[in-house]
Amino acid sequence: MLNRQQQFGKSSERLAVDYLKRRGYRILETNYRTPQGEIDIIAQEKGTIVFVEVKARSSRRFGSPKAAVTPAKQRKISMVALMYLKACDRIDARARFDVVAIDTAPGSPHIEVVKDAFNLAYG
Template identity: 60%
Template sequence: MVDDRQRFGQTSEQMVAQYLQREGYRILETNYRTRAGEIDIIADHNGTIVFIEVKARRSRSYGDPKWAITPAKQRKLSMLALVYLKAHKAMYRRARFDVVTVQMVAAKPIIEVIRNAFELAYG
């Protein structure tokens, strides 16, 4: 059963995928899952594989959503990206990590794309 918070997250991810497509990204995967976790969106942008984390907030009560990408989250996303690249025989491809935030302001979504938000993170 999907609660209101999960529904908001799913809707935000769909909105972001559509936005990215209009910006020239080709969506390869959404909600790519492994035993270790999930990557929200994987896309190709000008020949680069982009691993995208979506963070959405209905208000600023908990601060700017981009600050929710902690070093631990960066390490986890890095590990998942390496699993994807290896599974798709794409270790030679350029890759980057983008963070996309969605903030509701006066009931209107504001989308911000942060390209190259962080580097591959280890240990």
């Protein structure tokens, strides 16, 4: 059984998937996991593979959702993205990293897609 925080995360990811679909993204994978980490959503938009990190906040107490995608998180997502591209034999594909920031405080959610939010991160 999922705790409240996990339920919030799952519902936020569902919101993000629906939002991206309405904007023309084709969802390829959700919750892609490897021993090294997870990517929330892998999609395709106009021939580009898009690795999407979803960050949601119900209050501003811990900062904005966009600020939660730290350099360490970017490195982990980059590593998993490279593993995905290699596993699918698409290592030469155009790819980018987007962040879907969801702010639910107060009232109805505000959703923002930050396209090309960060570059492939090493080290």
